[in-house]
Amino acid sequence: xxxxxxxxxxxPEELAQYLKxxxxxxxxxxxxxxxxxxxxxxxxxxxxxKAFREKLGEECWDLPMEIHEVFxxxxxxxxxxxxxxxxxxxxxxxxxxxxxxxSLCISTQIGCKMGCxxxxxxxxxxxxxxxxxxxxxxxxxxxxxxxDKGHVGHIVxxxxxxxxxxxxxxxxxxxxxxxxxxxxxxxxxxxVSTCGLAPxxxxxxxxxxxxxxxxxxxxxxxxxxxxxxxxxxxxxxxETMDAxxxxxxxxxxxxxxxxxxxxxxxxxxxxxxxxxxxxxxLQCHVNLIxxxxxxxxxxxxxxxxxxxxxxxxxxxxHISATVRREMGSDIGGACGQLRRRYLQSGS
Numbered sequence: 001x002x003x004x005x006x007x008x009x010x011x012p013e014e015l016a017q018y019l020k021x022x023x024x025x026x027x028x029x030x031x032x033x034x035x036x037x038x039x040x041x042x043x044x045x046x047x048x049x050k051a052f053r054e055k056l057g058e059e060c061w062d063l064p065m066e067i068h069e070v071f072x073x074x075x076x077x078x079x080x081x082x083x084x085x086x087x088x089x090x091x092x093x094x095x096x097x098x099x100x101x102x103s104l105c106i107s108t109q110i111g112c113k114m115g116c117x118x119x120x121x122x123x124x125x126x127x128x129x130x131x132x133x134x135x136x137x138x139x140x141x142x143x144x145x146x147x148d149k150g151h152v153g154h155i156v157x158x159x160x161x162x163x164x165x166x167x168x169x170x171x172x173x174x175x176x177x178x179x180x181x182x183x184x185x186x187x188x189x190x191x192v193s194t195c196g197l198a199p200x201x202x203x204x205x206x207x208x209x210x211x212x213x214x215x216x217x218x219x220x221x222x223x224x225x226x227x228x229x230x231x232x233x234x235x236x237x238x239e240t241m242d243a244x245x246x247x248x249x250x251x252x253x254x255x256x257x258x259x260x261x262x263x264x265x266x267x268x269x270x271x272x273x274x275x276x277x278x279x280x281x282l283q284c285h286v287n288l289i290x291x292x293x294x295x296x297x298x299x300x301x302x303x304x305x306x307x308x309x310x311x312x313x314x315x316x317x318h319i320s321a322t323v324r325r326e327m328g329s330d331i332g333g334a335c336g337q338l339r340r341r342y343l344q345s346g347s
Contacts, residue, residue, distance in 0.1 A: 004086070005060045008036055008133030009172075012181060024052065030181065032056075037182035039063060039140030061086060065137045067145065079145070083138060085110070089127055092159055093138045095145070095152070102146065103154035106138040108170055109161025114195050116216070117228040118260055118291060118299050121160040130161070132172035139183065155185060158193040158214065164200035174209055187211050191256065198235045201243040205250040213247055214256040214287075215240070219266050220274035227265070228299075241278065248283050255282070260289040261310060267302035272310045276317035286314060286321035 010018060016029035028048070035045040042053045042062050056062075068084035077097035082090050094105040110127035112119070135157075143151045155177065157163045163170040170192065177185050187210040194201060195216045204213070219225035225232040244255055257279065261267040279286070288311055291301035302310070307323055314321040 006064045006131055006133040007032070007056075007060050007062065008064065008136045008176075009131050010133075011172075011176070012179070022055075028052075033181055036062060037136070037140070037176075037179070039137075039144050061133075063137045063140060064131070064134050065091075065141070067141050070145065081138075081142065081145070083107075083141065085130075085134060091130070091138075093142060094159065095142050098154075101153040102142075102150050103156060104139055104142050104152045105156040105159050106135055107159035107161050108135060108157055108163045108166050108173075112161050113165065114162050115230040116195060116218075118218070118262065126161070126165075129166040129169055132169045132176055135169070135173040136176055136183075139177065139185075152183075153185065154189040156191045156193070156214075158191065162195055162197070163192050164194040164197040164204070167200050167203070171204075171207055171209070174207075174211060193258065195229060195231045196235055196240040197231065198239045198243040201240070201247055205247040210251070210253065212253060212256060213244070213251075214258055215244055217257045217275075218260050218262075220271050220278055224266050224271075228262070237278075245282065253283075255284045257284055257286045258289060259286055260291045261302035261307050262291050263300040263302050263306070265299070267306045267310055269309060269313050272313035273317070276314055276319050279319055280317075284320065286319060288314075288321060288323045290323065290326060 005018075007015065007018075012029060012033050015033055016026060019029050019032065020026070031047055032045070035048075040062070042048075042057045042060075045053055048056075065083045065085045068082040068090060071080040071082075073079065079095040081093040081095065083093060084090055089110045091107040091110055093107060096103045096105070107130065109129050111124050112122040113126035115122050139152050139155065146152075157170065174187065174190065174192075177183050177190070178187050191212040191214045192204070193214040193216060201213065201215075216229070217225075218228060219232075219237075222232055222237050225237060247253070248255055259266075259275070275286070288307060290304070290307055291299060311321055311323055
């Protein structure tokens with residue numbers, strides 16, 4: 001990456017210290033922080049001196065990425081973005097429109113190292129972590145795209161990458177996006193997904209953040225989970241579920257379990273019954289996902305009938321569950337698919 005400072009990475013206190021070193025008065029920090037978190041270019045920060053804006057442009061990034069390409073769905077209001085970072089790497093984001101407003105699924109890494117068998121994000125490995133400012137830029141660029149139509153009010157950290165593998169920047173992003181002088185998005189409107197890094201789940205429980213934890217479970221036992229999720233070789237389901245129960249106890253927040261239904265492997269009634277036993281008496285919700293087919297993978301989605309039977313079995317056992325609405329299927333809506341296609345094209 002070019003040797004420029006990403007100002008969006010900085011807390012208000014860090015920004016004040018940076019400007020102090022630049023010989024700027026203390027009140028400039030609040031002005032600059034406000035402009036940055038509106039996604040405004042340096043050139044348009046009207047209450048800053050022109051010479052200072054020009055100096056910032058030479059030494060810093062206002063937004064550390066740009067929208068490279070936009071893919072609107074023809075089936076619904078979903079929009080997929082390819083974002084280009086300043087080092088020319090490409091990441092994805094997905095903007096979804098619900099009755100309650102706009103929700104943005106953002107990436108936390110360029111690629112992913114977790115190796116889940118149903119995911120396209122991991123096929124090229126992990127290039128690097130995204131900084132907190134780069135994650136913020138995804139939200140600000142989506143707001144710029146929306147213009148007068150609205151703004152992002154909900155965020156899902158479920159795009160490319162494992163947020164808990166980029167723990168420090170993920171937590172800094174959460175605090176920044178919630179800051180009252182910034183976007184001020186309620187943490188209750190933010191979901192953080194993890195494939196199950198147990199120590200980081202326990203650590204997150206101590207951060208006093210009101211986010212929703214979303215665990216990519218996808219199996220009711222270790223034997224199946226190890227077939228599709230390498231993380232299961234590092235942390236058993238018992239270790240992971242203990243960390244999740246600790247999270248619920250300390251935060252009082254309901255946990256969401258993501259469960260992609262794969263033909264025969266994890267989608268029979270016996271699997272639903274085993275999952276119900278695993279989640280019994282836990283404050284949770286199960287999000288059943290009809291598997292998105294990935295060309296490079298051999299896994300096949302469960303039939304619509306199997307999906308409904310799985311759902312009904314969970315409901316019989318008084319487990320809260322829904323089937324995720326499929327959105328953006330015509331634009332490679334599943335995480336990693338569009339970036340993978342872009343890399344393969346050699347664009």
